[in-house]
Every structure is written in structure tokens, then in C-alpha cells.
Amino acid sequence: MALFVKQLEHKLHDNLYTNIKLLTHFYPTTKSFDEVFKKNMFVKSNKAAFQHVVYYLFTILSPELTKEKITWPLYDVKLESAFRTEVIAFINHINAEYPHANIPNLMASHLMSPGGYKFAKFMLKLSKLVMYEHLRKNEGVEEMLGPVRPHKNSSVTNIVTRNVKARTLLVEKEVEKIMDGFHATCEKAARDAEDLVKEQDKVEAELRTVSKRLKEKKKQMVDRSMVEGLVTSVEINDEMAALERMKKLSEKCAELLVFLSSDKPVLEFKKDDLMMLDSVNKTTSDEISLHHLFNSLNVTVANKSLDMPIFSVKELDDMDKLIDDLSEKYLQFNHKISTTKNELVELSENFSPHVDDVVRSRKLPMIVLTSTDNV
Structure with missing residues (x-):
């Protein structure tokens, strides 16, 4: 039996918490409310939770009447005493206004230590009424059954x-x-x-x-x-x-x-600037006929070809070999000159910073080399 009562009381506290938790999704809460609202908050006496939760439920059910009839916030013991009395009067008004509410009547002294099974049952009835009115007014639920009220x-x-x-x-x-x-x-x-x-x-x-x-x-x-x-x-x-x-x-x-x-295809030329052919030199005019020029060129080439020596194949090979040898020697000589030049330049660069010191130490006159003094 004791276990059954304990289970019933536990279920009662869970239902109370669930009802109020659902309402918090539709109606904003305060920071003070959030600090005291917890599961099993009324297993033991909890004055702060009672004050904030009851005021929150009253505000949802009838905000204007709550503002008119209920003292809030509570700053001292005197206001808390007035609050308890006003809660009892407000519950009586609710039972008269909502016949299906069936909220248990409590004495103001019962609210001085708000906790335990009887108080949790009182709060559950109030939360059911608030939930019922919320659904009826805001959710458009038709043919909604009210809480069952025991009959004589x-x-x-x-x-x-x-x-x-x-x-x-x-x-x-x-x-x-x-x-x-x-x-x-x-x-x-x-x-x-x-x-x-x-x-x-x-x-x-x-x-x-x-x-x-x-x-x-x-x-x-x-x-x-x-x-x-x-x-x-x-x-x-x-x-x-x-x-x-x-x-x-x-x-x-x-x-x-x-x-x-x-009509007169001739070439102009200057005798002083060109090496002329023999036949061209004989003319006294500054103009030469193309025909005359080509004939003269042909004759000059033929005459020069007779003056050229005739070399044998062996002589030509020897001359070719000689030219190759001379070319190789020239390349070697050129490389040696380039190497010597680089060495002289490096020696000059190394020697130049010390020239002034040498001149001052020896007290010798400095000789300035000009382009004519270079070797």
C-alpha cells in the first residue's frame, strides 16, 4: 500500500511538471521562474517555487484580473502574507467562475509550507484548469470535455x-x-x-x-x-x-x-669612287651602256683568268692543310691573349687599392698613365 501511494505521488508530481512545462512553450517565463521551476519541486516545502509558479498560472488564466487582485512582486514578509491570502481568494473566485475546475480549498496557513502530496494535488488541479482553458481558447478544440467533478x-x-x-x-x-x-x-x-x-x-x-x-x-x-x-x-x-x-x-x-x-638604258657611275674596268676607264662620259658594261666585264674576266696561276691537286691540298694549321695556331694565340688579358685585369684590380699607400710611404710622385703610355 505504501508503495502504491508513493507511486501515485510520484506520478502526480510528474504530471504537474509536464503540464507546466507544456505551457512554457506558449507563454514566456521570467529568469526567477526558470531558477525555481524543476521536477519534483513540491516534494518538499518550496516557498519560492510556489509563489512564482502560482503567479505564472494565474497570469495565463486571467492576466488582467491577476494584475488587479494579486500582489507582485514580493519584497518582504508582509507582502508574502498578503499574497497567500489573495491566492486563497483567487482560487475561490476560480471555482465559482469555472464550475468544472474542482480545485481543492486550502487555508492560508497551508501555503506557509507549500509542499507534499496534498499541496501538489492542489497545484495539479490548477495546472489542469489552465491547460484546459488554453486549449479551449487558443487551439480551437471543439467538443472538449471538461475535468470530471465528483457528484454527491x-x-x-x-x-x-x-x-x-x-x-x-x-x-x-x-x-x-x-x-x-x-x-x-x-x-x-x-x-x-x-x-x-x-x-x-x-x-x-x-x-x-x-x-x-x-x-x-x-x-x-x-x-x-x-x-x-x-x-x-x-x-x-x-x-x-x-x-x-x-x-x-x-x-x-x-x-x-x-x-x-x-629609251636610253644606261648606268650612272662615279669614276673616283669605283675601281673601274680597263674598258670602262677609256670612256670620257659619266654614263655607261649596259651592253658596253657587260662586254667589258666579260673581256676583263677572261683576261684575269689567264693571269691566274694553275695549281695542282697536291698543291691545293697542301695549301688547305697550311690554312688549317694557321687557323689552329691563331685560335691558340687568341686564347692565350685573352687569358693574359684577364690576368692583367685581375692584377690591376688587386694592385690599385695599394697605390696611394705606396706613394705616400715612399714619397714618390704619382705617375699618371695616359693612353700613349699603355703597352
């Missing part, structure tokens, strides 16, 4: 109880049906979510692959554009040079065409 005639109480149980059974079946549908929807949503996650992973993997390929493609395009730009620049320079050569060639062709198209 036990038969009436039993009939009301059976009606409530029957109605509760219907509600439970409806709730069970709704819950089954809810669970089925949740399971389907979970499966859909898993499919979406897998699809997302697949898309992300494909996106990473495409991004990687895009970066590589961009890099290839950049490298290619740089190479093509360089090649194009070289090609353009080559083409510009070719065009320039063609331009000069065209200008020369134009000059030649003008010359050949003239």
Missing part, C-alpha cells in the same frame, strides 16, 4: 465516468489512427530523405568531377592560348619581315622596270 450521487459520477471513458476510447482510436499515419509518413519521409542524400552525394561527386575537368580544361585553354599567342606573334613577325622584303623587292623591281622601259 455516486451513480451519476459513474455514468459520467463511463461516458468520459467511452469518449476517451474513441479519441484514443482516432489518435492511434493519426499516429499510424504520422509514423507511416515519417518512415516514407525518412526513406525519401535517404534517397535524396544518396542522390545529393552522387550529384556532388559528379559536380566535383566536372569541376576538376573544367579546371583542367581552363588550364589547357590558358596554356594553349599562351602558346598560340607566342606562335602567332612569331608568325606575324615572320610575315611582316617577308612583307618588308617583298616591299623592298617590289621597289627594286619598279626601279628596274622604269630603267628598262627608258
Whole structure:
């Protein structure tokens, strides 16, 4: 029996905490309330929790009347005593205003040590009423059953109880049906979510692959554009040079065409600036006919060819070998001169910083070398 009472009392405290906790999701609380609101807060006497929780429930049930009838906040013992008296009067008003409330009547002295089973039952009734009125006013619940209030005639109480149980059974079946549908929807949503996650992973993997390929493609395009730009620049320079050569060639062709198209195709020359052919030197004019020039050139070449000595194959080979030997000696000599020059330059650089010191110590006049003194 004692175990049953203990379990009943434990369940009573849990229901009280659950009701108030649900209300806190809809109605804001204060920091002082949060500090005292805990599970099993009324197992033992808890004056601070009683004051804050009762005022919180009154404020939800009737905020304007609470502000008018209840003293708050409580700063001293006198205000706390007035608060207890006002709570008893407010509970009487609630029982008269809400016939289905059925909140137990307490003496003000019972509130001086608010705790234990009887006080927790009182608070549970108050929390049920506040919860019921919240659902009726704010949640739009139709045909809502009020708390069962015991009747003097036990038969009436039993009939009301059976009606409530029957109605509760219907509600439970409806709730069970709704819950089954809810669970089925949740399971389907979970499966859909898993499919979406897998699809997302697949898309992300494909996106990473495409991004990687895009970066590589961009890099290839950049490298290619740089190479093509360089090649194009070289090609353009080559083409510009070719065009320039063609331009000069065209200008020369134009000059030649003008010359050949003239009635008197002759070349102008200056005897003082050119080494003339013998036949050309005989002319007294400053103009030479092309025909005359080529004939003279032909005769001069023929005459010079007769003056040239005729070498045998062996002589030519000897001369070729001699030229190779001389070339090798020239290269060696040139290398030796370059090495000697570098040594002289290094010696000069090492010797230069000490020239002034030597001159001052020896008191010798400094000789300035000019270009004519160099060896």
C-alpha cells in the first residue's frame, strides 16, 4: 500500500511538471521562474517555487484580473502574507467562475509550507484548469470535455465516468489512427530523405568531377592560348619581315622596270669612287651602256683568268692543310691573349687599392698613365 501511494505521488508530481512545462512553450517565463521551476519541486516545502509558479498560472488564466487582485512582486514578509491570502481568494473566485475546475480549498496557513502530496494535488488541479482553458481558447478544440467533478450521487459520477471513458476510447482510436499515419509518413519521409542524400552525394561527386575537368580544361585553354599567342606573334613577325622584303623587292623591281622601259638604258657611275674596268676607264662620259658594261666585264674576266696561276691537286691540298694549321695556331694565340688579358685585369684590380699607400710611404710622385703610355 505504501508503495502504491508513493507511486501515485510520484506520478502526480510528474504530471504537474509536464503540464507546466507544456505551457512554457506558449507563454514566456521570467529568469526567477526558470531558477525555481524543476521536477519534483513540491516534494518538499518550496516557498519560492510556489509563489512564482502560482503567479505564472494565474497570469495565463486571467492576466488582467491577476494584475488587479494579486500582489507582485514580493519584497518582504508582509507582502508574502498578503499574497497567500489573495491566492486563497483567487482560487475561490476560480471555482465559482469555472464550475468544472474542482480545485481543492486550502487555508492560508497551508501555503506557509507549500509542499507534499496534498499541496501538489492542489497545484495539479490548477495546472489542469489552465491547460484546459488554453486549449479551449487558443487551439480551437471543439467538443472538449471538461475535468470530471465528483457528484454527491455516486451513480451519476459513474455514468459520467463511463461516458468520459467511452469518449476517451474513441479519441484514443482516432489518435492511434493519426499516429499510424504520422509514423507511416515519417518512415516514407525518412526513406525519401535517404534517397535524396544518396542522390545529393552522387550529384556532388559528379559536380566535383566536372569541376576538376573544367579546371583542367581552363588550364589547357590558358596554356594553349599562351602558346598560340607566342606562335602567332612569331608568325606575324615572320610575315611582316617577308612583307618588308617583298616591299623592298617590289621597289627594286619598279626601279628596274622604269630603267628598262627608258629609251636610253644606261648606268650612272662615279669614276673616283669605283675601281673601274680597263674598258670602262677609256670612256670620257659619266654614263655607261649596259651592253658596253657587260662586254667589258666579260673581256676583263677572261683576261684575269689567264693571269691566274694553275695549281695542282697536291698543291691545293697542301695549301688547305697550311690554312688549317694557321687557323689552329691563331685560335691558340687568341686564347692565350685573352687569358693574359684577364690576368692583367685581375692584377690591376688587386694592385690599385695599394697605390696611394705606396706613394705616400715612399714619397714618390704619382705617375699618371695616359693612353700613349699603355703597352
